[in-house]
Amino acid sequence: TQNCNALYAQAGGVTAVINSTAAGLIAAWRQQAPAGARLFGARDGIVGLLEERLVDLSALHEPELDMLGYSPSAALGTCRHVLQPEEHARLVAVLQRHRIGTVFYNGGGGAARACGDILAIAQAAGYPLNVVHVPKTIDNDIPDTDACPGFGSAAKYLATSLREASLDLAAMAGSSSKVFILETMGRYSGWLTAACGLAARHPGEGPHILLLPERPFDEERFLRRVRETVDRYGHCAVAASEGLTGANGELLHATGQRDAAGDRQLGGVAPWLAARVTARLGYKCHWSVADYLQRSARHLVSATDVAQARATGQAAVMIALAGERHFSPVIRRLADDPYRWDIVAAPLAVVTAPERRVPADFLTADGYQLSAAGRRYLAPLIVGEDYPPFRDGLPDYRIPAFTDISLSP
Amino acid sequence: TQNCNALYAQAGGVTAVINSTAAGLIAAWRQQAPAGARLFGARDGIVGLLEERLVDLSALHEPELDMLGYSPSAALGTCRHVLQPEEHARLVAVLQRHRIGTVFYNGGGGAARACGDILAIAQAAGYPLNVVHVPKTIDNDIPDTDACPGFGSAAKYLATSLREASLDLAAMAGSSSKVFILETMGRYSGWLTAACGLAARHPGEGPHILLLPERPFDEERFLRRVRETVDRYGHCAVAASEGLTGANGELLHATGQRDAAGDRQLGGVAPWLAARVTARLGYKCHWSVADYLQRSARHLVSATDVAQARATGQAAVMIALAGERHFSPVIRRLADDPYRWDIVAAPLAVVTAPERRVPADFLTADGYQLSAAGRRYLAPLIVGEDYPPFRDGLPDYRIPAFTDISLSP
Incomplete structure (x- = not known):
């Protein structure tokens, strides 16, 4: 197709595992995308996209992806930008110039709202674009996913x-x-x-x-x-x-x-x-x-969370390549104990619903303690350890040296 | 000898590895002390000693000592008590009643000063007592030891x-x-x-x-x-x-x-x-x-620190049983890289010297960065990982159930 390339960007406050989502998404793209289809990354979220500060994520190889998955924070940088009317034309121009047909925006509620804005802008301009919100937030306040990666x-x-x-x-x-x-x-x-x-x-x-x-x-x-x-x-x-x-x-x-x-x-x-x-x-x-x-303690993460973060990134690519449009890959709980889950596509609009808060029955009546129901929901989410490599006594975090896309004039 | 028993107590702010010192000390006592010689623990430092709240540490077995070594905080409880004149007679009476000939007090500067007080009180009363200050503090401000366990x-x-x-x-x-x-x-x-x-x-x-x-x-x-x-x-x-x-x-x-x-x-x-x-x-x-x-993050400790904490406890017992009196087992640096160290006895009085501060040459001239000399000193102290066992996603810390000493009237 004409716009066979894709773009991945990160938004909002970081988590210890958002780079695992990035690693999973990049690996899946490398394996599954049609020959010649490229995956770009935008620095600092949609701010970098508007400023055309793009990197070539398709160029990353396995050792760099492994390293990326062990590093906390957001490797590409993030922002909390709300798109302004005067930026709309610029956004479409940059997408068009790089033949970007799919945007994967990895973040929380702010990113979900931005996804809605990006979709509306593209549609108003008649630009064909698939918008995917890849969930991430330590706040766990995104509805429709069993838990938010991070x-x-x-x-x-x-x-x-x-x-x-x-x-x-x-x-x-x-x-x-x-x-x-x-x-x-x-x-x-x-x-x-x-x-x-x-x-x-x-x-x-x-x-x-x-x-x-x-x-x-x-x-x-x-x-x-x-x-x-x-x-x-x-x-x-x-x-x-x-x-x-x-x-x-x-x-x-x-x-x-x-x-x-x-x-x-x-x-x-x-x-x-x-x-x-x-x-x-x-x-x-x-x-x-x-x-x-x-939110950056990669030295003590939940192996369950790491697996879900990575799987969410992989699923975003696989579901998009299978033809689904304007969705969010969300985690569905199949069983509490032992915990079983899979990932399904939720419509984009639903994910931008009001933030999810802790239900009353997850606390004891006085509100001061966790109830059995609350414990049943939360317990599986923290299970398992996944330590980063250490060097000289400290975690050996390394952000890959991304290759900037050179812009032909 | 008449006063063949010993007492171990913990003082001041806790560390992630003070219980490793306790475990090392108890294990060494069990292996090396004369038959019939008992090791008591005082709850809450010298406050518990004065109140005769004692436990039997000799009764702890290997699995409990392992567990103890993996748990942060101070298993016996601590205090920051300064002995008052009206408590002197009581102190000596409790030591005498339990035939305690050696006191191991595990703490920082406050514990070192308390050791000096305990020794002076015993000497004034003509009570034969060996006083051992076992160093511990995250502050690293005790002189004469290469580093303070914790x-x-x-x-x-x-x-x-x-x-x-x-x-x-x-x-x-x-x-x-x-x-x-x-x-x-x-x-x-x-x-x-x-x-x-x-x-x-x-x-x-x-x-x-x-x-x-x-x-x-x-x-x-x-x-x-x-x-x-x-x-x-x-x-x-x-x-x-x-x-x-x-x-x-x-x-x-x-x-x-x-x-x-x-x-x-x-x-x-x-x-x-x-x-x-x-x-x-x-x-x-x-x-x-x-x-x-x-100071309680046992989930991320230095394996070097754990080894030194444990060795300090073991050495306290071995040096005391060898006849040394009124000392502190301190770490001596033999080489920077690779780091080599051993433990020697420093006289008690020296350890109660003024707190050790960071030397000027450990920082750059502007004071805002670590110098090469500072890095050389500090780098080996954080090397190595030693993770506690986890259960249900959290560190499985367990403080042994100590056996209280029943007091015959």
């Missing part, structure tokens, strides 16, 4: 960290800090905080309290529970979402900064909570804001 | 995290956050921040700026360097010590809380720095305070 690894990292920090807290609670608060990302959904609940094997183990945006924060009730927990177990470990809100839906804490798409930058709820606990209950507190660490 | 693992964790977060930052710096700041522990010494410098393999890689307490913080100079780094590389990753001080030696940030020994609780310098960068340079910033995570 989430399982961040969840494993946070639950592990919470278990470790809880043991730390317990060791000195008798004469020192009695409360530890771990802040998680996840924006307006509490999936990552819920996943921290997996660290508790029995009632006395941390986390003792989960604070999700899905449940409005009630300071009196929270402080009462902290005191009860300290009285009972000697200490209290808390996991709290950055997007925690009050009774009227207002954010309890935000930095005041906004990102390129206008969304508020969150972060800082843990020190805020710690200050409340110390002021009201007199307990010495420790707190941690993991921030980027939780 | 430091290498925290260093590896932080350098890994910094490398991962720097890749994250680089991926979106074009259109979003340009600066990331990772706060490290270490109190008034900058060893952990210096170790973050190991993450940079070439000038463009993070961390671009190290901020240690050993160099007074100069805001103008720092901001200038941040801007230069962003201009040059597009982003800037910073590692900053919690104990950062200004030109007059004042702490830039402290929580206002104090621990049981009266020391100030630190933490919060990263958000403070981030606010300065945003206010003065206009860059969007991200920051992380790892806090407990860095």
Whole structure:
């Protein structure tokens, strides 16, 4: 066909495994695409596409793809750009110039919305284009996929960290800090905080309290529970979402900064909570804001998540080459235990539906603990280890040297 | 001899490998001590000793010792207690009652000072006691040992995290956050921040700026360097010590809380720095305070550190049984590359010398980077991996069920 080439780009906040999706997608393209069909990469998402900063992904070979799959962050760079009317013609011109018939955009809710915009722009221009949203986000808030690639690894990292920090807290609670608060990302959904609940094997183990945006924060009730927990177990470990809100839906804490798409930058709820606990209950507190660490910790990923990330990239190519249009490769759960899943194509429009939040029945009635249903959903997503190679004591991450596409004038 | 029993206790902030020291010490005692000589453990350090909350460590068998060595935090609990005059008689009475002739106290500077106190108290009472300070601290500030067990693992964790977060930052710096700041522990010494410098393999890689307490913080100079780094590389990753001080030696940030020994609780310098960068340079910033995570991350330890922690515990017993008195088993470096070391006895008094800080020549002249000398010292300490067993996707940490000593009335 005329536009036999494809383009792959990455969007939004990174994950520890988005490059596994890239590696799977590139490998599948190399194996399955018609002879002569090229796969381009855009640097920095659609921003690089508009600026025609393209690289040749078809040129990557197996050792480089292996290396790519072991490196966290987004190898091509990302953006949170919203396409502006004055950019529409430029977008179509670049696609046309490189004979791009398929765009694979790998990201979360922002990328899904961008996919809708790209499709509408191409259709308005009469340019034939297949738009594929390849899901990725540690927030796990994309509907219609059992889990979002990236989430399982961040969840494993946070639950592990919470278990470790809880043991730390317990060791000195008798004469020192009695409360530890771990802040998680996840924006307006509490999936990552819920996943921290997996660290508790029995009632006395941390986390003792989960604070999700899905449940409005009630300071009196929270402080009462902290005191009860300290009285009972000697200490209290808390996991709290950055997007925690009050009774009227207002954010309890935000930095005041906004990102390129206008969304508020969150972060800082843990020190805020710690200050409340110390002021009201007199307990010495420790707190941690993991921030980027939780979404780039390739040294501690879920092998299940890695497999799903890679399979999502592979499936995107195979489903597109089979003729499906305007879709998203999503994970479908076939069984909980042992966990079985496959990948199917969901229509693009559905994936741009409102963000998915933690269902009420995944938490206990008081909202402070994971329920059996929540545990059943989350448990398989963090299973398995997949360590990167180390060199001189540190993970030997290497981003391949991509070959820039030279532009003929 | 009359007082053939020994006591082991843990003090201060935990590390990821202090329980390896415990496991090594217990195993050596079981193998080497005279028949009938018992090894007790005190819960919560010398607080538990005073309260006669003792357990029987001689009863632990190999599988439990293996498990112990894989678990972070301090299995027996710790404290930061300073012995008070009214407690002296009680201390001697408890030692006498259990025929304890040797005390192994496993901790940092506070434990070293406590060892001095315990020895003085015993000598004043005419009670024959051998006092052994077994070193441990992530701060690496104990003189006379090449490295402090616990430091290498925290260093590896932080350098890994910094490398991962720097890749994250680089991926979106074009259109979003340009600066990331990772706060490290270490109190008034900058060893952990210096170790973050190991993450940079070439000038463009993070961390671009190290901020240690050993160099007074100069805001103008720092901001200038941040801007230069962003201009040059597009982003800037910073590692900053919690104990950062200004030109007059004042702490830039402290929580206002104090621990049981009266020391100030630190933490919060990263958000403070981030606010300065945003206010003065206009860059969007991200920051992380790892806090407990860095000292309890048994999932990512240095195999070198684990070996040294275990060997330190074993040597404490073997040297004591050989007749040495009032000492500390310290690590002696024999060669840098390949790293070779052994353990020797240092006199107790020397170990209670002032804390060891990062030498000037371990940093570049501007103080912002690791020098070749600094790299030579630090590099071997983080080498090697030693993963704990996982179960259901999480590290399967298990603290042995210690047998309490029943007290005959």
